[in-house]
Amino acid sequence: TNVDKSKRAVDSKKFEFPEFCPECGSKLQRLEGEANHYCLNYNGCKPQIIGRIQHYISRKALDIEGLGGETVTLLVNASLVQDPADLYTLNIEDILPLDRMAQKSAENLILGIEASKQIPFERVLFGLGIRYVGETVAKTLAKHYKSISALSEATVENLEAVDEIGIKIAESVYAFFRNDNSIRLVSRLYSYGLQLELSKAALANQTSILAGDRIVVSGVFEKVSRSELKKLIDANGGKVVSSISAKTTYLVAGANMGPSKRQKAEDLGIPILTEQSFLDKL
Ligand SMILES: [Zn+2]
Numbered sequence: 001t002n003v004d005k006s007k008r009a010v011d012s013k014k015f016e017f018p019e020f021c022p023e024c025g026s027k028l029q030r031l032e033g034e035a036n037h038y039c040l041n042y043n044g045c046k047p048q049i050i051g052r053i054q055h056y057i058s059r060k061a062l063d064i065e066g067l068g069g070e071t072v073t074l075l076v077n078a079s080l081v082q083d084p085a086d087l088y089t090l091n092i093e094d095i096l097p098l099d100r101m102a103q104k105s106a107e108n109l110i111l112g113i114e115a116s117k118q119i120p121f122e123r124v125l126f127g128l129g130i131r132y133v134g135e136t137v138a139k140t141l142a143k144h145y146k147s148i149s150a151l152s153e154a155t156v157e158n159l160e161a162v163d164e165i166g167i168k169i170a171e172s173v174y175a176f177f178r179n180d181n182s183i184r185l186v187s188r189l190y191s192y193g194l195q196l197e198l199s200k201a202a203l204a205n206q207t208s209i210l211a212g213d214r215i216v217v218s219g220v221f222e223k224v225s226r227s228e229l230k231k232l233i234d235a236n237g238g239k240v241v242s243s244i245s246a247k248t249t250y251l252v253a254g255a256n257m258g259p260s261k262r263q264k265a266e267d268l269g270i271p272i273l274t275e276q277s278f279l280d281k282l
Contacts, residue, residue, distance in 0.1 A: 023047050042181050043082065050076050052129050056084035060135050061127030062116040066108035074098045084127070085188035087113050120202065121148070121195045128185070131172040140164055141173070143206075143234075147197035148186060152177040163239075209282060210238030214247055218261050219254030221275045226254070229275075236282055244270060252278045 021028055021039035023046060028037035039045050053072045057064040064087070075081040080094055090113065092106045119127075122142035126135050133141070144162050145151040151173070159170035176182045190196055198206075215238050217229055224232070229252065230240045244251060244264045250271040253262065265272050 021045060046076060049082050053081060053084055053087070055129045056127040057087075057116075058127075061123055062119050063123075064109075064116050065112035066105060067112055071098070071101075071109070074101075083185055083188075085185055085192065088117075088189075088192040117193045117195070119195060121198050124189070124194050124196060125151075128176070128182070130176045130182075132169045133173065137165070137169055142198060146203065148190075149197075152186070205235050206237070207235070207282075208237040210236040213238040213249040214241045215239065216241055216244050216248050216251045216261075216265075216270075217254075218251060219257035221254040223275060223279065229278075232279075232282060244268065 017028065017030075017037045019028060020026065021041065024039060024041050024044055026039055026041040026045065029040050030037050039048065042048065050073055053076065054069050056062055057067050057072065062084075067087075072081070075090075075095070075098070078098060080090060081087055090110065092103075092110055095101055095106045095109060096103065120142075122139045125142050125148070126133065126138035140162065141151055145154065154174070156167075156170045156174045159165055159173055160167055177186075186196070210233060213233075215233050217226060217233070217240060220226070221229060233240050238249075241248060244261060246268055248265070248268070248270045250273050251261070251265045252273050252275065254275055262272065264270075
């Protein structure tokens with residue numbers, strides 16, 4: 001039978017990537033080692049600009065009160081903002097003319113932007129939107145390097161040596177700090193007074209007493225809450241893991257811990273600590 005060539009041509013077209021960005025019309029580029037094509041028009045592709053700022057202000061990043069995703073779109077469309085750092089140049093007179101922007105909400109927005117200068121380093125780092133750097137990775141990097149200047153100088157090998165950081169993340173972080181747009185963004189954020197290093201308080205509470213320890217926390221505690229307990233482990237260099245395995249260093253057991261967890265710890269010979277005996281270690 002004959003192959004219907006005209007039909008196949010139509011079908012195969014479906015699998016071709018578009019050559020140009022449907023949003024801004026610039027030629028799409030395929031990044032090395034990746035299947036997808038990307039629009040690299042950093043400063044001129046509106047959905048990218050809006051997305052970057054929306055990520056920056058999101059709850060787990062800078063969490064700017066009084067600024068929602070729709071307002072970001074208005075700000076970008078009015079050419080008031082095209083980079084997260086531009087937020088810090090806004091004043092009330094700039095934003096009052098925006099659609100449905102009352103005096104009170106304009107004031108709140110400016111206050112919210114100002115307050116974001118106190119947001120801790122790891123959340124600013126997350127807010128930068130570095131590829132593959134999610135909330136947890138940002139925390140790990142902030143804790144390890146302690147400042148953005150130290151992080152920006154790290155080599156790929158150095159980054160990869162950090163616990164939990166693989167080659168993909170290492171290369172992405174390295175590339176970010178060698179990109180003109182991101183260098184400019186970081187130095188502007190620095191000049192506006194954002195937290196780009198761990199605070200003295202965060203540094204003071206950090207020890208390496210539990211370095212290398214993999215700790216399971218289970219049950220209900222009396223002196224500290226479960227999340228405080230996890231923070232203590234984190235601040236002292238330990239790692240909270242969710243399930244018991246042969247690699248677990250010990251289990252911190254509170255009240256009402258599930259019997260199967262205790263059984264598993266006993267079977268594997270994992271030490272079981274009470275809340276008090278754990279706190280005594282610190
Ligand atoms: Zn584009």
